[in-house]
Amino acid sequence: MNSAATAALTSWNLDGPVSAVLLLLCAIYVRGWRRERLLIHRQSDSLRLTGFLSGVFVLFVAVESPLDSFDGTYLAAHMAQHLLLMMVAPPLILLSHPVLPLLKGLPKSFVKEGLGPFLTWRPLRSFLEWLTAPLVAWLLFVASTIVWHLPYCYELALGSRVWHGAQHASFFWTGIVFWWFIVEPGPGKSRWPRWAGIPYLLTADIVNTALSAIFVFSGRVLYPSYAAVHLTRAQTLSDQTLGGLIMWVPGEIIYLIPAFFLTMRVLTGSKRQGEYIVRQARATRAGRRSLAANLARWRRPIQLAMLLVSLLVIADGFWGPQITPINLAGILPWIHWRGLSVLSLLFLGNLFCMACPFTFVRDLGRKVMPARLRWPRQLRNKWTPALLFLLYLWSYEAFGVWDSPWITAWIIAGYFGAALVVDGLFRGASFCKYVCPIGQFNFISSLISPREVAIKSPQVCRSCQTYDCIRGNEQTHGCELYLFQPKKSGNLDCTFCLDCVKACPHGNIDLVSITPAQTLTADPYRSSIGRLSSRTDLAVLVLLFVFGAFVNAAGMVAPVVMREHAWHASLGMDAMPWIVGAFVLVGAVLVPAMAVSAAGFLSKISWRGRKVGTIVRRFVFALVPIGFGMWAAHILYHLATGWNAPWPALARALAGTAAAVALPAVPSWLTPLQILTLNAGLLLTLWVLWKVATESAGQVRAAVALVWPWMAVSVGLYAAGVWVLFQPMQMRGMMH
Amino acid sequence: MRIAAGLLIVISCACLLSGDGGSLVARKQTGPFVISVFAADAPVRAGKADLSVMVQQVSDESPVMDATVMLRLTKATGSAVTEVAAPATHAKATNKTLYAAQLTIPSEGAWRLSADVAANGTNAEATADLNVMPPAPPAERYWPYIALIPFAVFLFAFNRWLRRRRQFLTPRARP
Known part of the structure; x- marks a missing residue:
C-alpha cells in the first residue's frame, strides 16, 4: 500500500x-x-x-x-x-x-x-x-x-x-x-x-x-x-x-x-x-454482593495506597526540588486529587473520605491513644471548619500554596498530625465532623451525588432491636458521626466509611441510587444534624462553599490577576496577602451576605410571618448545585490541562531521571464541557429552588413571588461563572 | 407513546451529525505541483487559525506525501512587517493527505499568506491575500451552550404545565 x-x-x-x-x-x-x-x-x-x-x-x-x-x-x-x-x-x-x-x-x-x-x-x-x-x-x-x-x-x-x-x-x-x-x-x-x-x-x-x-x-x-x-x-x-x-x-x-x-x-x-419466555423478575440477582459491601471490602487497601502516595508527596515536598512542575507535591494534591475527588462526587459519591489516608493513620493511632474525651459542646457545629475553609480560600492565592511543594508537604503532614491528635483524644470522628475543611467540602458536594448510603427497607429497620448501625457490635463500631440510618437523609456528614454497612446484621444498608440534589428539596429532621433551616452555621458554610467557588476560580483569571498585580505594584512588596484577603473577604463574605439578605427580604414580602433568617436558611442550601458546578468546571480545567503532568515528576522522584515537563495545552472541548457543567449546576439549583418554593407557598403564583429573588441570585452567579470561564486562566503544575 | 418515545430519544443523536467545511483560500500551479490552501473556518479570524495545505502532482493529481511545507503570514503596517510562520505537517491534519498547521494570528486586517513547498528537490510557493476578521467574542462562539439554559427552563415549565393539565383532566375516583 x-x-x-x-x-x-x-x-x-x-x-x-x-x-x-x-x-x-x-x-x-x-x-x-x-x-x-x-x-x-x-x-x-x-x-x-x-x-x-x-x-x-x-x-x-x-x-x-x-x-x-x-x-x-x-x-x-x-x-x-x-x-x-x-x-x-x-x-x-x-x-x-x-x-x-x-x-x-x-x-x-x-x-x-x-x-x-x-x-x-x-x-x-x-x-x-x-x-x-x-x-x-x-x-x-x-x-x-x-x-x-x-x-x-x-x-x-x-x-x-x-x-x-x-x-x-x-x-x-x-x-x-x-x-x-x-x-x-x-x-x-x-x-x-x-x-x-x-x-x-x-x-x-x-x-x-x-x-x-x-x-x-x-x-x-x-x-x-x-x-x-x-x-x-x-x-x-x-x-x-x-x-x-x-x-x-x-x-x-x-x-x-x-x-x-x-x-x-x-x-x-x-x-x-x-416466542418469548416471561422470566421471574430479578431471579439472577439473588446472592450478588451489594456495591456498598464490595466497596467496604476494598476500603482499607485503598486507604493504604492513598497513604503511600501521601508519604511520597510529603517526602518529595520536603526534600525534592522546589519546582512545582517536577515535584509531586506541586502536582498530585492540587490537580489530580482534587480533580478525581470531584469526578467521584459527580458520578458516585464521597469516595475521597472513604479512601482518606488521614483516618487510616488515626485508626492506627487509636490502638494506643485513649480517645475517651467528648468533643466540647461549644465546638459541636460547623463554625470551626467554616473559618478554616475561609482561611484556605485566602492562603491558597495569598501565599501561592499551590506553587510551593514545601508548604503543601507541611499542610499534608499537619493534617495527619491534627487527625491523630483530635481523634486520639476525643471520641467518635470529631475531626471529620467538626474540624476538617476538606471533609466539609466533600459533605456539601455529595449532596448532589447520585448515590447515598441509605437503608433499603424501612420495615427491616422497624423490626430491628439491636441498632448495630449506630451502636456497633463485636466485629465493628457503628457510625462515628452519629448518623442513625433510619433517620438519615442525604449525604451530609457521611464519610462513606461504610462501617454501618459492615455492622448491619440484616444487610439492609447499601449505596442507593438517588436523584441528585433531591435531598435539598425537603427539610426533614436529619439524624445528628437536625433541620437544615435551623442551622445557621451550616448555612454560612454553604455560602462560603458556593461563593468561594467563584472567588477561587476568579482569583486565577487574567483580568483579576492583572488588577491584583497593579495594586501590588502601587501598594508595595508586602501588600499581596492583604490584596488577596480583601478580594476573598468581599467575594466570599460581603457579597454573599448582601445578596442573600436582599433575597431574604424580598422573599419575606410574599411570605409573611416568617423571619428573614428562616427564609435564608431554607433557600440557601438550594445554591449548592451551582456552587459545585463552578468548583467542578474550575477543577476539571486543571485536571484536563495537567492530566499528564505527574509523569515527569514521578520519573524524577522514583528513577531520578529528568523527563520533559508537560507543556500546557487547552483542548478545544474543555470550555464547552465547563459551560455544560455550570449549566447543570444552575438547572439543578433552579429546580431545587422551585421545589422548595412550591412546597412552602403551595400555589404557583405565590411560589414565583417567593422564589424569584433567589433565582436572580443564581442567575447572577451563573453569569459570573460564565465570565470567569471565558477568561484566560492560569494553569497549575506546568511550565509557563 | 412508544413511537413518541423512540423518536424523542433518538433525537439525542442530532448533535452527532456535524461535518467539517474547510474553505479553499489559495490555489496555484507551480512547477510539477498544484498547491491548495484551506482554512478550517471561514472567515479566518485573529487568534488561532487552522490552515491546511494540499500538494498534488500535476501529472496524475496524486497527493505528494513527502514534502516540507511552511506556512507564512505577513502583514505590513507602515514600515513594520509582522510575520507568523509554522511548519505544516501530516501529524497535525485530520485528513492525513494534507499538511496542517495552527497559526496564532495576532491581529485582524489584510495579511499575505504564503505556502512554501519543497519536495523532490523542487521548491514551489503559493500566495494569496487573506482578509483576517477580528476575533469572535467568546459569547458568539459558545452561545449555543448558554442557550441550553432557557431551552431547559422552557421544557421544565412545559413539563409542569402538562402535568398540571393531566391532573386537572383526569377524573377523580369517587369515594
Whole structure:
C-alpha cells in the first residue's frame, strides 16, 4: 500500500464528545436491554442487541472515519457517507426495537417525571404518528434526498459546518422515519397493509436511481467545490460518476432486499413469530454482593495506597526540588486529587473520605491513644471548619500554596498530625465532623451525588432491636458521626466509611441510587444534624462553599490577576496577602451576605410571618448545585490541562531521571464541557429552588413571588461563572 | 407513546451529525505541483487559525506525501512587517493527505499568506491575500451552550404545565 493510501485510511476524524455520546447511547441501550431480558426472554434478543450496536457503529463510521475527512475533497466519499446515514444506520438501529430498551436504560424517575408528560401528550403523539405515516415519511425522505443534492444546497453544506450538520441530520432523521414503516420497531402495527411496503420501497428506489443517473450521465460538473480541488474537469467528472455509482448500485440493493422479503412474506402469508419466555423478575440477582459491601471490602487497601502516595508527596515536598512542575507535591494534591475527588462526587459519591489516608493513620493511632474525651459542646457545629475553609480560600492565592511543594508537604503532614491528635483524644470522628475543611467540602458536594448510603427497607429497620448501625457490635463500631440510618437523609456528614454497612446484621444498608440534589428539596429532621433551616452555621458554610467557588476560580483569571498585580505594584512588596484577603473577604463574605439578605427580604414580602433568617436558611442550601458546578468546571480545567503532568515528576522522584515537563495545552472541548457543567449546576439549583418554593407557598403564583429573588441570585452567579470561564486562566503544575 | 418515545430519544443523536467545511483560500500551479490552501473556518479570524495545505502532482493529481511545507503570514503596517510562520505537517491534519498547521494570528486586517513547498528537490510557493476578521467574542462562539439554559427552563415549565393539565383532566375516583 502506498503512503497516500495509508494516509487516507488513517485519516480518522475522531471527536471526543461525539464518541462519548455514541458510547453513552450504547450503554443506555445495553442497560435497558439487560433489564428487559431479566423479565422477558425473546429468541431475537441477541439479534436486536447486535442490530443496535452495529447501527451505532455505522453512524460512528459515517461521522468519524476517513469518509468524513474526505467528504469535502471527493464526492464519492461524501456519497458513501450519505448512504450510511440514510440507508444503513437507520434500519439497523430500528431493527433493534430501541424504544423500550432505551427507556428502560434511563433512570426510572427521569422517564416517569421528566419524559412521561411529553410522551403522553396527545398533540406530540399525533404529530409523531403523522410523521411516521408511510406517505409523509416517503415524501420527507425523498424530498430530503433531492433538495440536499441540488447544487445550491449542496454547496451551502460544503461551505458551512452548521449547514453540513443540518444536511447530515436531515439524512439520518428522514432515514429513521422512512424505515420506520418497513421495520415496524414499535409494538403497534401500521394501518397500512404490509404489501404497501413493496411499492413504498420501489418508488423510493426509482427516485434514487434517477438521481444517481444524473450524477453518472449528466456530463457536466454539478458541484463547483469539487472542481476547485481536482486538477482537470475529467478528474472531477470521474469522481462524480463514482459517487453516482455508489449511490446507485449499493443503494438499489438496500432497497431491493427488504422489498424481496416483504414480497415473500406477502406471498407465503407468514407472520412474525413472537416466542418469548416471561422470566421471574430479578431471579439472577439473588446472592450478588451489594456495591456498598464490595466497596467496604476494598476500603482499607485503598486507604493504604492513598497513604503511600501521601508519604511520597510529603517526602518529595520536603526534600525534592522546589519546582512545582517536577515535584509531586506541586502536582498530585492540587490537580489530580482534587480533580478525581470531584469526578467521584459527580458520578458516585464521597469516595475521597472513604479512601482518606488521614483516618487510616488515626485508626492506627487509636490502638494506643485513649480517645475517651467528648468533643466540647461549644465546638459541636460547623463554625470551626467554616473559618478554616475561609482561611484556605485566602492562603491558597495569598501565599501561592499551590506553587510551593514545601508548604503543601507541611499542610499534608499537619493534617495527619491534627487527625491523630483530635481523634486520639476525643471520641467518635470529631475531626471529620467538626474540624476538617476538606471533609466539609466533600459533605456539601455529595449532596448532589447520585448515590447515598441509605437503608433499603424501612420495615427491616422497624423490626430491628439491636441498632448495630449506630451502636456497633463485636466485629465493628457503628457510625462515628452519629448518623442513625433510619433517620438519615442525604449525604451530609457521611464519610462513606461504610462501617454501618459492615455492622448491619440484616444487610439492609447499601449505596442507593438517588436523584441528585433531591435531598435539598425537603427539610426533614436529619439524624445528628437536625433541620437544615435551623442551622445557621451550616448555612454560612454553604455560602462560603458556593461563593468561594467563584472567588477561587476568579482569583486565577487574567483580568483579576492583572488588577491584583497593579495594586501590588502601587501598594508595595508586602501588600499581596492583604490584596488577596480583601478580594476573598468581599467575594466570599460581603457579597454573599448582601445578596442573600436582599433575597431574604424580598422573599419575606410574599411570605409573611416568617423571619428573614428562616427564609435564608431554607433557600440557601438550594445554591449548592451551582456552587459545585463552578468548583467542578474550575477543577476539571486543571485536571484536563495537567492530566499528564505527574509523569515527569514521578520519573524524577522514583528513577531520578529528568523527563520533559508537560507543556500546557487547552483542548478545544474543555470550555464547552465547563459551560455544560455550570449549566447543570444552575438547572439543578433552579429546580431545587422551585421545589422548595412550591412546597412552602403551595400555589404557583405565590411560589414565583417567593422564589424569584433567589433565582436572580443564581442567575447572577451563573453569569459570573460564565465570565470567569471565558477568561484566560492560569494553569497549575506546568511550565509557563 | 412508544413511537413518541423512540423518536424523542433518538433525537439525542442530532448533535452527532456535524461535518467539517474547510474553505479553499489559495490555489496555484507551480512547477510539477498544484498547491491548495484551506482554512478550517471561514472567515479566518485573529487568534488561532487552522490552515491546511494540499500538494498534488500535476501529472496524475496524486497527493505528494513527502514534502516540507511552511506556512507564512505577513502583514505590513507602515514600515513594520509582522510575520507568523509554522511548519505544516501530516501529524497535525485530520485528513492525513494534507499538511496542517495552527497559526496564532495576532491581529485582524489584510495579511499575505504564503505556502512554501519543497519536495523532490523542487521548491514551489503559493500566495494569496487573506482578509483576517477580528476575533469572535467568546459569547458568539459558545452561545449555543448558554442557550441550553432557557431551552431547559422552557421544557421544565412545559413539563409542569402538562402535568398540571393531566391532573386537572383526569377524573377523580369517587369515594
